[in-house]
Amino acid sequence: MHITRYTDYSLRVLIYLAVQGDELATIQEIADSYDISKNHLMKVVHQLNKKGYIETIRGKKGGMRLHMAPEEINIGILVRETEQDLNIVECFSSKNACRITPVCGLKSMLGEALTAFLAVLDKYTLADVIQDRHRPQLLRLLQIA
Secondary structure, eight states, X not given: OOOOHHHHHHHHHHHHHHHHTTSOBOHHHHHHHHTOOHHHHHHHHHHHHHTTSEEEEOSTTOEEEESSOGGGOBHXXXXXXXXXXXXXXXXXXXXXXXXXXXXXXXXXXXXXHHHHHHHHHHTOBHHHHHOGGGHHHHHHHTTOO
C-alpha cells in the first residue's frame, strides 16, 4: 500500500498545526518547515479547511490552526478522505479487465490486507502521532519557535 503525496502532505499539515498549538501558521511556514512546495500545500489546506480539520483566518495577521482537537482526528478516516483511489490492484476497480479475476484468490487476499491496513490506522489519532513526550523534538525539527 502506498499513500499519495496529497495524503502525506495532509498529515504533515495537521502534525505541524497540532505541534504549533493555538498559534496561527501560514502555508509558507509549513512549506518552509518541511521543504516542500507551497503550491502543493495550497490545495491540501483548502481541502482540510472544507472538511473541517482546520480553520483559516484571512487577512494580514491571518493563518490557520486546527479546528478539531488532535484526539478527534482519526488517521484512518483522514486517509480514506484524502486518498482518491484505494484500488490497490486493477481487479478492485470498476474498469477491471483482468481475465483471471473470476477465479483468482489474490483479490480477496489484497482486500483483506487493505482492510487490516485501514483498521490499524483507525486505532490512532493525531494525538498519538505527535505524542506529548515528542513535542519538544517536533518543535525543534519543524523549526517552530
